[in-house]
């Protein structure tokens with residue numbers, strides 16, 4: 001029988017009703033007591049790492065989850081992480097960079113309704129997650145509402161419905177239907193995972209709106225090591241090469257830092273070379289493009305790349321190297 005480690009971190013799935021609103025209080029053992037059928041599928045050990053609304057998850061928690069997996073990696077066949085849905089896609093991306101090439105499944109799941117709630121999605125999601133941890137592919141994935149989504153490609157796209165997650169610019173890996181796993185994508189063959197334990201969390205995001213002040217880049221210069229600019233369409237800066245924002249971005253780049261361009265458009269990614277407002281921007285030394293990566297993967301990958309080296313060129317190469325199918 002497979003041995004699975006269940007790691008509890010909080011979220012709606014583990015929440016109780018309190019006078020101040022839903023609060024994660026249930027332990028992993030209490031969650032398991034709602035799905036007795038799991039005992040017939042696998043042996044489960046529990047590790048209660050955090051009890052957090054995932055709004056309160058920070059990069060140090062990602063490092064904590066990765067370290068918990070690393071320290072127990074050889075003792076288990078797979079890992080199920082119960083997590084809040086709000087930042088689950090960030091944690092899935094973070095684990096994809098911190099635990100690269102895992103031959104064992106690392107599965108995140110959660111729910112839109114607490115496990116004691118009538119008609120909850122918790123029991124199905126947890127059961128499917130254990131099934132995938134026992135029979136699915138290695139690597140990091142989210143199992144939710146019957147879909148299996150690659151960790152670097154997941155986004156929360158519905159705030160209330162049970163179909164909360166989508167796979168962006170990449171197909172679903174598998175589905176779980178009535179307890180049967182239908183694996184659409186072939187499993188990659190990995191020997192042993194590479195674990196990382198450093199991130200540089202001084203990464204900031206500037207989302208452009210028409211009329212954004214260029215001074216915001218200057219404000220971010222003192223506070224961040226990496227900048228993400230979420231631009232429009234396939235990408236560009238208001239004013240193009242002649243604009244104030246371009247001058248501020250040049251100062252950013254002259255300081256030896258990286259800036260990554262991504263897009264507010266949900267699908268298909270960016271390409272700065274297409275328009276006049278983007279081409280010169282893309283040619284500035286230190287400016288990178290996120291291509292078709294998710295915003296979550298971009299943020300975490302930049303933290304990871306900057307956490308591995310102080311050398312801008314090396315960090316740029318790390319960022320641009322496809323990892324866990326995050327860039328096509």
Ligand code: ASP
Pocket residue numbers: 010011012013052053054055083084085086087110111112113
């Ligand atoms: N606020 C909750 C959380 O992310 C939402 C959820 O789990 O669905 O922890």
